[in-house]
Amino acid sequence: MKRSDILASGEKVVLRRFRPEDHDDVHAFASDPDVCRFMSWGPNSQADTRDFLAQAVTVRPNRLDLAILADQRLIGSASVWTTDIEHRTGELGYTLRADAWGQGHGTDAARVLFRLGAEHLRLERIAATCDVDNLASARVLGKIGMSFEGILRGYRLVRGERRDHLAFARLIESPPIELER
Template sequence: MPPPAELRLPIETERLRLRDFRLEDAPAVHAYGADPEVTRYMPWGPNTPEETAAFIARALEQQATWPRLDLGLAIEHKALGVVVGSIALHLRDIPHRTLEMGYCLRRDLWGQGLVTEAGRALLRLGFEEFGLHRITAACDVRNTGSYRVMEKLGMRREGELRKDRQIRGAWRDTYLYAILAESWSPSPP
């Protein structure tokens, strides 16, 4: 799976701009990263200001390399002019052309289809630009909003891992989802 010669950013959708993080995004990133409801099912957070600063520093460092093993992008809401979340593709299996997608969004914007919009743009990037075979995603089984996004993207639930991760002192069950290049359609179902 040779990566494309370059990554053309930002990626524009109707309401969003998916772009590299900037140092000045730290306050907006911290606003959602420190929210206990946003991070409730995440293996990280709620973040301290120092953890947010470390995240931004890692993102800036990763952006300086190509190809990137982790493509983490800021989700900027065009009308608001501010970063409202993040979305990423994480390299999991080079020989089998498989990446894992993850995402996070500011709580006051939940339920508006923004993550689905951003996810559709990343699926297009993965399948059309990167030539991927498979994109996976996972979430806590209690995170109905997250697995509904995966289903809206055309991903199929492939399994449930019981008590596979210990997060904040408690074991959690995880749903696994995936979509193959042959099943993906650039237009919404």
């Protein structure tokens, strides 16, 4: 990978822009029912993955869609985007291959995303949500210093079922607070 391809890096992961040739690696996790269990999308068909990549490779001024790499292997996707330009607020999200779970990659990627939201998108408050049953993701958000703000009732429709989500947020100037494990 060329140095110019890297947008940001953490202790365990590198985040770079997606490329069309990432299709097979993205499809490997985006078509996995376990990975998509808590998501409003997926499991992806080949066409779904092509559509995702077509959007992800397009550079947009208020959104970063990035590939997560560990040991030069694509292991997931990460996004941070502006939700309100005037108020400088945004959201972040991430997805990892199942075989990359539990190794700190999600926490590292989320920490880097938070920094990118502040530096590149000039956000002052970043939020994130996760399914009420996705405790691993809730732990990641706590580890990067996001505060639990409440439960969003029926927030997402996941395979025909309305699902509650946990809401987290952090102000950029707030020091990161790592919760006890």
